[in-house]
Amino acid sequence: MQTRTRRHFFQDCGLGVGKIALASLLANDMVPRVGCADSNTPRPTAPKPTHFPAKAKRVIYLFMAGAPSQLELFDNKPKLKELEGKPLPPSVIKGQRYAFIQPDAAVLGPRFKFAKHGEAGIELSEMLPHLAKVSDEIAVVRSMHTDLFNHAPAQLFVNTGSGIPGRPSMGAWLSYGIGSEADDLPSFVVLKSGGSLSGGAAMWSAGFLPSEHQGVPFRNQGDPILNVSNPPGFDMRAQREALDVIRQLNQQRLDVVGDPEISTRINAYEMAYRMQSRAPELMDFAQEDQATLDMYGAKQGDPQAAFANNCLLARRMAERGVRFIQVYHAGWDHHSNVEGGIKGQTKQTDQASAALISDLRQRGLLDDTLVIWGGEFGRTPMVEASAALGRSNGRDHHPQAFSVWLAGGGIRRGMSLGKTDELGFHVTEDPVHVSDLQATILHLLGLDHRRLAFRFRGLDFRLTGVEDRQVVNRLLA
Numbered sequence: 408m409q410t411r412t413r414r415h416f417f418q419d420c421g422l423g424v425g426k427i428a429l430a431s432l433l434a435n436d437m438v439p440r441v442g443c444a445d446s447n448t449p450r451p452t453a454p455k456p457t458h459f460p461a462k463a464k465r466v467i468y469l470f471m472a473g474a475p476s477q478l479e480l481f482d483n484k485p486k487l488k489e490l491e492g493k494p495l496p497p498s499v500i501k502g503q504r505y506a507f508i509q510p511d512a513a514v515l516g517p518r519f520k521f522a523k524h525g526e527a528g529i530e531l532s533e534m535l536p537h538l539a540k541v542s543d544e545i546a547v548v549r550s551m552h553t554d555l556f557n558h559a560p561a562q563l564f565v566n567t568g569s570g571i572p573g574r575p576s577m578g579a580w581l582s583y584g585i586g587s588e589a590d591d592l593p594s595f596v597v598l599k600s601g602g603s604l605s606g607g608a609a610m611w612s613a614g615f616l617p618s619e620h621q622g623v624p625f626r627n628q629g630d631p632i633l634n635v636s637n638p639p640g641f642d643m644r645a646q647r648e649a650l651d652v653i654r655q656l657n658q659q660r661l662d663v664v665g666d667p668e669i670s671t672r673i674n675a676y677e678m679a680y681r682m683q684s685r686a687p688e689l690m691d692f693a694q695e696d697q698a699t700l701d702m703y704g705a706k707q708g709d710p711q712a713a714f715a716n717n718c719l720l721a722r723r724m725a726e727r728g729v730r731f732i733q734v735y736h737a738g739w740d741h742h743s744n745v746e747g748g749i750k751g752q753t754k755q756t757d758q759a760s761a762a763l764i765s766d767l768r769q770r771g772l773l774d775d776t777l778v779i780w781g782g783e784f785g786r787t788p789m790v791e792a793s794a795a796l797g798r799s800n801g802r803d804h805h806p807q808a809f810s811v812w813l814a815g816g817g818i819r820r821g822m823s824l825g826k827t828d829e830l831g832f833h834v835t836e837d838p839v840h841v842s843d844l845q846a847t848i849l850h851l852l853g854l855d856h857r858r859l860a861f862r863f864r865g866l867d868f869r870l871t872g873v874e875d876r877q878v879v880n881r882l883l884a
Contacts, residue, residue, distance in 0.1 A: 457853025462817025473739030488516035515790035527821030550825020562606030575614035578731030588728030600713035777816025785809025
């Protein structure tokens with residue numbers, strides 16, 4: 408295999424050392440160029456045709472890491488109040504496993520009152536007063552269930568379809584499958600608040616897909632992406648010229664070895680260059696009026712308003728064509744003091760989540776933007792209490808039943824789907840598996856989950872795996 412030396416470079420590019428030096432000396436008198444060196448080169452994340460007409464163009468996924476208690480928020484179970492302090496019947500808990508409690512732990516009743524809201528009469532906890540005001544825009548699914556009961560694998564499962572790291576995330580699948588409408592921002596952006604995530608960076612990985620499809624984390628303050636700004640004394644003109652040379656070297660190597668990751672590297676450099684001007688503008692709330700900031704509770708630079716800021720950023724990214732915006736908010740793992748924990752978390756998230764729906768609606772974006780809110784599993788009807796661990800009045804992990812809500816993007820408005828038994832333990836009506844939800848999300852974006860596949864190591868992999876998963880048609884408008 409022929410390799411390129413520095414002599415090849417100087418010969419092929421038609422430049423000598425003297426010319427390069429002269430170009431550097433004259434750089435300050437030159438006009439910077441905008442965009443990539445070769446505007447005819449297609450973006451790897453350019454929009455692609457869908458399998459069938461899409462109802463949604465983009466996704467904003469508000470992922471509540473740690474697993475919110477459905478029994479304090481969405482699934483009202485008065486029977487638990489009657490049974491508080493007593494164990495569940497053996498027939499209910501037979502064969503069950505839990506992370507931190509014994510199956511015969513005593514029942515813990517719901518900590519908050521519930522009421523019905525809107526024309527549809529959706530029942531919500533008193534801890535969700537802002538969501539109650541937009542309840543006719545949402546669909547609540549109370550019959551979710553999953554296969555995994557520990558945080559890291561369960562979070563990975565919701566985000567990637569597998570409890571094992573290394574699989575492509577949902578945003579990466581969408582970037583690969585239908586591309587992005589954004590020219591100067593990534594197709595898949597990640598925003599975080601509330602603390603660490605058990606599933607880690609594998610939740611926004613591209614897995615075995617080309618790495619250009621992985622999620623790009625944006626920071627809450629300072630440069631949105633580390634090193635997106637040039638160092639002092641290095642202007643955009645010099646940056647453009649350096650990128651042109653690097654691009655030529657990478658292209659030569661790509662022509663020799665054909666490694667697609669070299670193409671990814673070329674496009675990553677070009678995207679970074681375009682983001683140097685676009686990303687700071689995106690992150691600047693100066694263009695937003697005070698009424699909008701107040702609606703979200705957003706305060707730029709305030710760590711206490713991080714989730715609200717991220718929700719507002721998500722709307723701004725949706726306006727600019729980003730395909731998948733993943734907003735992670737950690738801190739929902741209430742093994743102790745579930746009442747206090749829910750109060751704290753809803754104070755941070757309820758207003759901004761509802762504001763996002765209202766803001767998208769008034770801007771004409773909600774009909775083609777799919778918004779999802781939910782965690783990785785639910786919480787037990789039984790109490791978690793451990794003197795050794797310093798825990799009391801908490802709830803353990805519960806994969807058998809939990810709740811999510813969806814809005815916009817082809818979702819039926821003002822509906823409740825699915826039921827659990829009177830104890831909130833098992834799903835009794837319209838069960839929705841995590842993979843069914845994934846299939847439904849893909850469907851709303853015009854993709855058949857059985858046809859969106861990537862061949863890796865001799866197998867055709869899909870987000871929804873090999874089992875026969877179903878689109879939840881009752882959720883569709």
